[in-house]
Amino acid sequence: MAVIAETYSKPASRFRFIFDRRDVLGAIFVTPAILYVLLLVGLPFLMAAYYSVSAYTIYNPSWRFVGLQNFTDIIQDPSFIQTLWNTFLFTFGSQILGLILGKFGAMLLLRPFPGRKIVRALVILPWAVPVALATVAWEWMFDSLYSVINWTLIALGLITRAQAPNWLGTPDLAMLSVIVVNAWRFFPFAIVIFLAGMTSVPQDVIDAATVDGAGFWRRNYQIIVPMILPILAVGLIFGIVFTFTDMSVVYLLTQGGPVGATSVLGFAGFQTGIVSGDVSHGAAISLFMLPVLLVVVFAMLRFIRRREI
């Protein structure tokens, strides 16, 4: 008996050590992913942090330490203060607008009606289609001469051709335009998040509230919204982080213009660090995003955890 058992275990013996131990194999399995992320996210992140306190430019790649000099430089620049303010306006303006549209859209799509699937597919489009391509379509709609929006306003008799606004060429209108385009891009995501949350609220809870005399608004804001807050928080993390750090909408629509009126942190970091080659100041500008990102992520994570207990 002993002989048979021994011959049986022999063929696999060489790799048994690796292939059969959970801890060893588990470590081997996660290593490639962790290495990739460490080398191409972790390491660059530390490099960016060091750039921001160095005198590094692409013409003179020195690692000389200059302390907080770069940060003092950019804070004293009035156009940077405008950029900072623009970034908050852009982020919260488009998030609030997107959330309002998302909530109403979700309420419509919650009810079954003929053609709902097609409506949902069409409403998802702004979020699904690559942002650069959708933004280019908006750029054409905002065209200074052939804008379809202006054409419609004129045809409706609301304005005359002489009054037709230059959407991307006037500071306030340009800001409004980038906010609207970004809210437009974000609202289908908000709809989907609201829908996922609202369908997870048990019907009997809503029925019970109705029996107890809760009206439409009360059911919505005292029952449904509090119950779906965790999922809403996750959606908001994504919305805020990706808007606050975005530069593609601004880059394609206005190039930060006119005269810096729509410049946001991501775009300013790109202009200074990549286009002008002043890497250290560019990194300092980009790192201004970090405190906001950290606050948002930690607040939301804490919030989610507390709700789950």
Added chain:
Amino acid sequence: MSSRSLTKTLQETSFYGAVVFFVVLAAFPFYWMLITSFKTNADLYSVSHIPFWFNDPPTLEHFKYLFEKTLFLRWMLNSLVIGLCVTVITLFTALPAGYSLARWTGRSGESLGIGIFLTYLVPPTILFLPLSRIIADLGLQNSMWSLVLVYPTFTIPFCTWLLMGFFKSMPPEIEEAAIVDGCSLFMSFIKMTIPLSVPAILTVIIFTFTLTLQEFVYALTFVSSSAQKPITLGVATDLIRGDIFYWGEIMAGALIASIPVAIAYNLFLDRFISGITGGAVK
């Protein structure tokens, strides 16, 4: 008509009115792409023509120009190659990582998984400066291969998280049965787990592809020569001569590039949502 049925009609009308408003809001820019790409230039650049439909008969001249006189086909090919390579890299790293974090590493695996996922939130606009230095050091500047190197930095975290959730919901009994039958842990992963995860793997492939197609910032930063651009970057930045935008061609290109992504998203939307919201809904 009684007042009750009148209210009902009013309610129905305003409901469908709101639905129409949302559909127009969401889809009009795409209708605009579609109609622009088939209009003649004389019809496009006229302030007196009604812009919403064809005043001249539709034309294919923009599509012809796009395919024959621009690098559009090359950009399509570039995007395809980038998408394929990134998908392969992502599958080979995220599949074992997601499995290991879900099954073998216990509580520390949970926090490691959250840690990997959080890197998905580190924005390109912070990383692009150091990454452009790394890419230059590797001799990949101005080449689409730089994107093959960089795109997995967001597809791996996203897909690892997605797969972690999937493997957690898969009953472990089947693999355990394979191990009892004499399979090693590794072979049970290859022979049992992978064939059972085909739906999840398909989701990963679709999302990796669409995420690479949607990316713009890294492509803009690292690639400047026309022949190396992926499709989104090429269409958005390369069909402009000086101050002149080739709107017909731009819209035709945007339309062609948008359609596959839009279809993929609609088919896989529910999985995407359950992927990113993870355990937030019970």
